[in-house]
Amino acid sequence: DDAGTTLRGFLASRGHHADIGGRTPGSMPPFATTLEEEGVVIDDMKLVDAGVFQEEALRAVLSGAAYPARNPDECVADLKAQLAANEAGIAAFRAMVDQYGWPTVAAYIAHVMNNAEASVRRAIGRLRDGSWDYRMDDGARLMVAIRVDRAAGTATIDFTGTAPQHKGNFNAPPAVTRAAVLYVFRCLVDDEIPLNEGCLRPLTIIIPAGSFLNPAPGAAVVAGNTEVSQAVTAALLGALGVVASAQATMNNLLFGNARHQYYETICGGAGAGPDFDGCDAVHTHMTNTRMTDPEVLELRYPVRVETFEIRRGSGGAGRHRGGDGVRRRLRFLEPMTVTILASRRTVPPFGMDGGAPGAAGRQWVERAEVGGEVRIEVMGGRDQATIAAGDSVVIETPGGGGYGNP
Known part of the structure; x- marks a missing residue:
């Protein structure tokens, strides 16, 4: 809030950078086996501290990795653009709070999420149990079973049986799988609703540790957000028969x-x-x-x-x-x-x-x-x-x- 004592939310921007280092230009080496081969691995660091952009520290990180960024100037410019996007979002959020007041804004945030939850529950009421055995190009199995409780308006999405962590980069962090689940169930909703966390409230997602949908830290994952996410989506839509x-x-x-x-x-x-x-x-x-x-x-x-x-x-x-x-x-x-x-x-x-x-x-x-x-x-x-x-x-x-x- 204005007094700096209450956290009302986070604002973030996500961007795909043309190159962030790694073994090959574009930072998507097809034969990567570790995360650092895919680009500069950045631990938590302040990009802006007390209003000052930490460019020197950032450039040191971009150039000091085993496979450094090829064009750090472009990386710095892209990150500045993302910061500018965040500032624009913060300004818009503050203007909304100034116009309507925080209690009203907070209430409507809850309304949006509650409505999304209710919409997904109605969609679940039209579903039936299903499963799919999806084969990747290398033969690895992506297994999913969907169990529906129509009366409760809930569903369990269980990826048990999925193959172990990939030796290469066809691994997806659990956040990617959650995003695919969120996308699929939003697609089942007929209502015009914004995508939000409320859609996931009726869903229980089981992702076995050690599978290529839940790899160990440091695993290569560059194909996770691109290829594995598409595989998860196809498998879910197949299991639902839609x-x-x-x-x-x-x-x-x-x-x-x-x-x-x-x-x-x-x-x-x-x-x-x-x-x-x-x-x-x-x-x-x-x-x-x-x-x-x-x-x-x-x-x-x-x-x-x-x-x-x-x-x-x-x-x-x-x-x-x-x-x-x-x-x-x-x-x-x-x-x-x-x-x-x-x-x-x-x-x-x-x-x-x-x-x-x-x-x-x-x-x-x-x-x-x-x-x-x-x-x-x-x-x-x-x-x-x-x-x-x-x-x-x-x-x-x-x-x-x-x-x-x-």
């Missing part, structure tokens, strides 16, 4: 060198449902993001977008078809390190109720040879390649699963 799998990956593409670092996620097909076809070429579920416009990308980076089109026929067949993925070809004008971190490359997105799976994703490098010949080098779903000027990378993203017998 929709076929979307592409279930973010198709993380990163490229960079000493001067440039860039990261994008690439859209694909959405899953079909009992009364609708899946959408083509969209970001789905846990990756509701936009891509950089081609004009901006080509202006700021030594790259050309040669192809960006719908991958026709990649959606799964069914009474309702899954959405199609996309094909994206980038040609590089400078040597680069290119990294791909993606899923659904060996196990395709599942169909539902007799619907066919969508097509799996794939990617390759086209090497520009002397005399105009092109040499193809296939890349895996977790892979990196050294690119020469004139080479291209092509990515075909997965389609969504179909719903119902064709």
